[in-house]
Every structure is written in C-alpha cells, then in structure tokens.
Amino acid sequence: MRLEEMQLHTSPFLEGYSNGDAEVVRFFDYKSPYDKHEWTKRQQELKRYSFPRKGLTDYLTTYNQKIGSSAKTIENIQKLNAEESLAVVGGQQAGLLTGPLLVIYKCISTIQLAKQAEKELNVPVVPIFWIAGEDHDMDEINHVMVPKNNTAKKVSLKSASNVKSSASLWEWDSDEVQPWLKEVFSSFGETAFTSDLVAETERILKDSDSIVTFFAKLLSKWFSEEGLIVLDSGDPSLKKLQSSMLKEMIVHNKAIDEAFNVRTEELCTSGYSAPIEIQENNAHLFYTKNQERILLYRDEEGFSSKEKDFTISESELLEEAINHPEKFSNNVVTRPLMQEFLLPVLSFVAGPGEIAYWAVLGKVFGQFNRMMPILTPRLSFTLVTTGVNELLQSKAITVKQVLENGTEEYKREWYAMNRPIETYDTVQSVKAEFTSSYEKLIRLAEDIDPKLLAVADLNLKRILSEIDYMENKLEQRVRKKVKEPLAEFDEIMLQLKPTGILQERVWNIYQFVNEGGSFLMNQLVQYPYQFNGKHKIVYV
Known part of the structure; x- marks a missing residue:
C-alpha cells in the first residue's frame, strides 16, 4: 500500500476550521483540532462531569457480545469503568454492507485517534462508533451504489414498511434480503475472493434481524480486533440510561431552541449557510407512537405534532421520559447533547457536514454549562486500484489532477x-x-x-x-x-470521482475487498496516518 497526500478544496467551512480561521473557529470551544494540547484541556474539562459508567458498560458489554465483538472490544468497554477513561466517538446511520466508504473511514479515524490520544495522555481512551439507529429515513440507507454501464447505479432494498419508525425497529427476513445481496456482488464481478466473501456475508446476514444489527455485525467483523466499541442509539436498553437528560431537554426545551436559533443566525451573518433548518417551536425531540416517530413542537398546551393530530402536555411528557424513555429519540440538535451526557467524549470525529452543524450547537451546550468536545475532521481517502493506476499512467495524468479537474x-x-x-x-x-x-x-x-x-x-x-x-x-x-x-x-x-463527487461518498468497501481481498481492510486500519486535514490517496 502506498500513500500520497493532497489539499482538497471541497468545503470552505471545513478548510477554515482546519486552518484556524478566526471567523470559523469562534463557533467552537476548542479552536485547534490538530493541536494535542487541546486534548489536555478537554481531559481537564471532563473531570467536571459525571457519567453513568456502570450502566453504560453493562449495556455496551451485552450489545457488543450480541454482535460478536472480540475480547479486545470487551476489554475496552471495561476500561470505561475507570473515572479517568475517555472516548473518541464517531457515528453514522446504519447502511447496507456498511454504507459508503466514508463510514469505514470514520471507523478508522476513531480507532487511530483513540490510540494516539491514549499514548499522549497516558489514560485509557477507547474508540466508540455511535450508530444512529433512531433515524427513520430509509431511502438514505437502503441501497448500495455499484458501477454499471459507465455510471453509478443504485441497488435498493425495499423497506418492509412505510411507517416512519427508527432503523433499529426495521426488522427483516434475511431470506428476502439474500437476492439483493447476490445482485450487489454480481455487479462487483467474480474474483478469486468473491465466493468466500459472499459466504461469510450471507452467514452474518442470516444472524441479523434488522439493518442495524447487520450493520453492527459487519463493523464488528472488520474492526473489533482493533477494539472498536459499537453502540446503537435506537436500542431500548440504552435509552434506559437517558431519562434524566430527557427531562432536562423537556424542561429547558425553549432555551435549547432559542440558543440554536441565535447561533444559526450568527453563522449566517458570517456568510455561511444554515446547516440545519430552523423551524418555529421545534422541540428537537421525537416521540414514538404506534411505532411511528413524531417530531414534537412546542405549543400553548405543551407539545404536539406538526399537524396537531398528536398532543401531549409537558407534565405528561416528563412522566413518559421517566417511565418510557425508549419512546424518545433525538434529532440533529439534541443528539450531541445526549452523547455528551452518556460518554466522556474527548473528541468527536466528524465529516464536513457534521462540523458545519456542530458550529450552531455551542450555545445549546452552554445551556447545560458544558463545552462541546474537540471536533476532529475524519480522515478522507481515495482508493486507487492497480487497474485504475495503470489507466492513469497510460494517459499520463495523476489522481490529484482527476480529483481537482475531472x-x-x-x-x-x-x-x-x-x-x-x-x-x-x-x-x-x-x-x-x-x-x-x-x-x-x-x-x-x-x-x-x-x-x-x-x-x-x-x-x-x-x-x-x-x-x-x-x-x-x-x-x-x-x-x-x-x-x-x-x-x-x-x-x-x-x-x-463518480458523478463528480468524491469516491468515498459513493462506492462501498465491499467493491474493493471483492477485488483485493480482506487483507485490504487490515492495511487500511493499521497504516499510521496523520490527522492534518489533507486528503489521502491510497494505492491498493
């Protein structure tokens, strides 16, 4: 494996954040994501807070054993019992066959940053991947993109229901998913690795009762030997730990919304677009009724759905938070708060879009007398196979030229x-x-x-x-x-650069493992990368 680096200019906001631009970093509590001194500051800050460590480790142990994680992962979970232990967290919606390549790169970034921080701070620092199992937009996660007829083709799996339930509750019959799986691998083409890869993936699929479980088991397969801890935010067992924070979010709901709105307006005044849509009286919480997620809005009676066909008083909602926390889920504004309450987050590994939406959350965190964690831009890659490299050489052009100019x-x-x-x-x-x-x-x-x-x-x-x-x-x-x-x-x-965007947002890792073998993943996760804001070109 050979590595080159280049500076990509894909996101002015991300570039400003990485370069320490004062007009950008003023929206964040930690201004220098690549400065290790920030780790020490954050470590001291986290000593002010307490976390539900016992309940958390019990849940994580049970869940990670369920998905087949290694002894290394279980050992990392037990480290969280120590008061000085910290976590590096990355996250994403569940995706079929792990989703686009960027999900794999988030895992690698989380693992590597945790290792570097543990060595630097001399305390346990564990990598945690937060599966956004609460999300209900199935169209975003129910497909894999494959190269076919000189374009990127979407191979979709039909959802079993049109109800807006969380992905964690989308149960499936693995026998019905199998034809979809065969179609995807058929699109990748037959290689010396295909047969074994399909057989192993089918075995994992057969043991998976939902898209989230399938996703979690695949992440465990690829990364549990590196100690990656997997967490499903939609798991009712995890939600039992969330009652007290849900109560705080309900009681201070108006203040959360106002803080979010003020920060968003400040960002827009600085010349950047709003990363999250402002909706009047948005409660930034979902409530589940009859397996359907309902986004709540504040009104004179307490809370209601947008269409007003569901209403609930504040006192009733508080009672539900205590007795039935599994009925609640967060949106993009309150999810980072819940993560902060549950986990001792040293750093959150974020993509360009995530860094933009975290920029409007500073005042929200301030409502709870907390600081946002360090936001570390995830590693970004373009994989170059031997065949593509030969084509590049025959045309006397470079990967850098293609990424910049097409x-x-x-x-x-x-x-x-x-x-x-x-x-x-x-x-x-x-x-x-x-x-x-x-x-x-x-x-x-x-x-x-x-x-x-x-x-x-x-x-x-x-x-x-x-x-x-x-x-x-x-x-x-x-x-x-x-x-x-x-x-x-x-x-x-x-x-x-399929459809004119970065490869990591389109193609799936199994396309490359099918061509190059499973050891490709070992090479990717173990290479000693630098977190420096530069795009990595990897020749595999």
Missing part, C-alpha cells in the same frame, strides 16, 4: 493529439470511382452477350461488399485507437 479537459487534449483518420469519405469515393469505371465492363459484357449482365451485376455487388468489409476493418482499428482510450478516461472518472 477528466474532460484531459480527454479533449488527448483527442486533439490523436484525432482519428476519417474513413467514410475515402471509402465512399473509392466505391463511386470503382462503380463508374465498372460501367465499362457492364457495357462490354452486354455487347458480347446480354446474358452476362446478371453475372456482371453480381460481381459488382461482391466487389462492393469486399470494400465494405475493408471499411469495417478500418473502423475497428480507428475505434480501438481512439474510442477505447476515450472510454478509459470515463472509467478513471467513474472509479475516482
């Missing part, structure tokens, strides 16, 4: 230097000249014996067909010289 410009330059020889006009001219000259033979045949006209006509057609045959051969050579290389530019673009 391939169209280089495609046009290549075409201008390798413009094809025109065959059609020449062939048509030869056929016309020959037909004209052949008229002399036809007249001669008619003078000798009119019965020869049929023979002469048949002979002309045969000769013209031979010229057509030659034309086809010429065209084949032209296509091979020009059209195939042009198609190779398109293949480079498809693999490295």
Whole structure:
C-alpha cells in the first residue's frame, strides 16, 4: 500500500476550521483540532462531569457480545469503568454492507485517534462508533451504489414498511434480503475472493434481524480486533440510561431552541449557510407512537405534532421520559447533547457536514454549562486500484489532477493529439470511382452477350461488399485507437470521482475487498496516518 497526500478544496467551512480561521473557529470551544494540547484541556474539562459508567458498560458489554465483538472490544468497554477513561466517538446511520466508504473511514479515524490520544495522555481512551439507529429515513440507507454501464447505479432494498419508525425497529427476513445481496456482488464481478466473501456475508446476514444489527455485525467483523466499541442509539436498553437528560431537554426545551436559533443566525451573518433548518417551536425531540416517530413542537398546551393530530402536555411528557424513555429519540440538535451526557467524549470525529452543524450547537451546550468536545475532521481517502493506476499512467495524468479537474479537459487534449483518420469519405469515393469505371465492363459484357449482365451485376455487388468489409476493418482499428482510450478516461472518472463527487461518498468497501481481498481492510486500519486535514490517496 502506498500513500500520497493532497489539499482538497471541497468545503470552505471545513478548510477554515482546519486552518484556524478566526471567523470559523469562534463557533467552537476548542479552536485547534490538530493541536494535542487541546486534548489536555478537554481531559481537564471532563473531570467536571459525571457519567453513568456502570450502566453504560453493562449495556455496551451485552450489545457488543450480541454482535460478536472480540475480547479486545470487551476489554475496552471495561476500561470505561475507570473515572479517568475517555472516548473518541464517531457515528453514522446504519447502511447496507456498511454504507459508503466514508463510514469505514470514520471507523478508522476513531480507532487511530483513540490510540494516539491514549499514548499522549497516558489514560485509557477507547474508540466508540455511535450508530444512529433512531433515524427513520430509509431511502438514505437502503441501497448500495455499484458501477454499471459507465455510471453509478443504485441497488435498493425495499423497506418492509412505510411507517416512519427508527432503523433499529426495521426488522427483516434475511431470506428476502439474500437476492439483493447476490445482485450487489454480481455487479462487483467474480474474483478469486468473491465466493468466500459472499459466504461469510450471507452467514452474518442470516444472524441479523434488522439493518442495524447487520450493520453492527459487519463493523464488528472488520474492526473489533482493533477494539472498536459499537453502540446503537435506537436500542431500548440504552435509552434506559437517558431519562434524566430527557427531562432536562423537556424542561429547558425553549432555551435549547432559542440558543440554536441565535447561533444559526450568527453563522449566517458570517456568510455561511444554515446547516440545519430552523423551524418555529421545534422541540428537537421525537416521540414514538404506534411505532411511528413524531417530531414534537412546542405549543400553548405543551407539545404536539406538526399537524396537531398528536398532543401531549409537558407534565405528561416528563412522566413518559421517566417511565418510557425508549419512546424518545433525538434529532440533529439534541443528539450531541445526549452523547455528551452518556460518554466522556474527548473528541468527536466528524465529516464536513457534521462540523458545519456542530458550529450552531455551542450555545445549546452552554445551556447545560458544558463545552462541546474537540471536533476532529475524519480522515478522507481515495482508493486507487492497480487497474485504475495503470489507466492513469497510460494517459499520463495523476489522481490529484482527476480529483481537482475531472477528466474532460484531459480527454479533449488527448483527442486533439490523436484525432482519428476519417474513413467514410475515402471509402465512399473509392466505391463511386470503382462503380463508374465498372460501367465499362457492364457495357462490354452486354455487347458480347446480354446474358452476362446478371453475372456482371453480381460481381459488382461482391466487389462492393469486399470494400465494405475493408471499411469495417478500418473502423475497428480507428475505434480501438481512439474510442477505447476515450472510454478509459470515463472509467478513471467513474472509479475516482463518480458523478463528480468524491469516491468515498459513493462506492462501498465491499467493491474493493471483492477485488483485493480482506487483507485490504487490515492495511487500511493499521497504516499510521496523520490527522492534518489533507486528503489521502491510497494505492491498493
């Protein structure tokens, strides 16, 4: 495996945050995500807070044993019982076959940052992946993108229900999912690794009762030997630990919303767009009724659905928070607060969009006399297979050029230097000249014996067909010289920057493991990366 780094300019806000731009970092409590001195500051800050460590470790042990985690993960969970222990947290919605590559990169980032912090601070620091199992947007998670017919094709799995229940509650029949799985691997193509990979994935699928369990088991398979702890935010067993914080969110609901609104307006005044939509009287909490998640809004009676077809008083909602915390779930504003209440978060590993929405949460945290954790931009990668690297070398272009500019410009330059020889006009001219000259033979045949006209006509057609045959051969050579290389530019673009966006947001890790084998994942997770804001180009 070979690594190169480059500076990508995909998100001005992320770039400003990474570079310490005063107009950006003022929205965060820790201004220098790559400065290890910030770790010490955060470590001291966390000593002010208490966490439900016993209940947390009991839950995490049970859940991670359920998904087949290793002894290393269980050992890390037990470390959380120590008052000085800390966590590096990353998270994402559950996705089929682990979702897009960026999910894998979040796991790798979380694992590596935890190791670096533990070495630096000399206290236990464990990596935790927070599965957003509460989310109910199935269209975001029910598919895998595969390369097909020179484009990125979505292979979707139909949801069993249209009800807006959390992903953790989306149960499925694994036998019904299996045809979808076979279609996906068929799209990847048959390699020396396919058979074993499919068999192992089918085994895991068969033991999974939902998309979240399937996702969690796959993360455990790939990362539990590195000690990654997996947490499902939609698990009712975890929600039992959340009652006291839910009560705080209900009692201080208006203050949370106002703090969020004020910070969002400040961000917009600075010239950045609002990362989260402002909705009047949004309670930033969901309540589940009849397995459907209902986003709550404040009103004169307490709380209600947007359509007012569900209402509940504040006192009733507080009682529900105490007796039935499993009925509640957080939205994008309150989820970080709940995470902060449950876990001793040294740093949260965030993608560009997440860093933008954390920027509007500072005053929300302030309502609870807390500081936001250190926001560490996750590692960002582009994987380059041997085949794609060979294509790049044949065109004398680099991955950096493709990521910055695409391939169209280089495609046009290549075409201008390798413009094809025109065959059609020449062939048509030869056929016309020959037909004209052949008229002399036809007249001669008619003078000798009119019965020869049929023979002469048949002979002309045969000769013209031979010229057509030659034309086809010429065209084949032209296509091979020009059209195939042009198609190779398109293949480079498809693999490295599909639909014009970064590979990590589209392709799935199983596409690459199917081609290169399972040891690819070991190489990716164990390479000693630097957290420096630069994009990693990995030749595999």
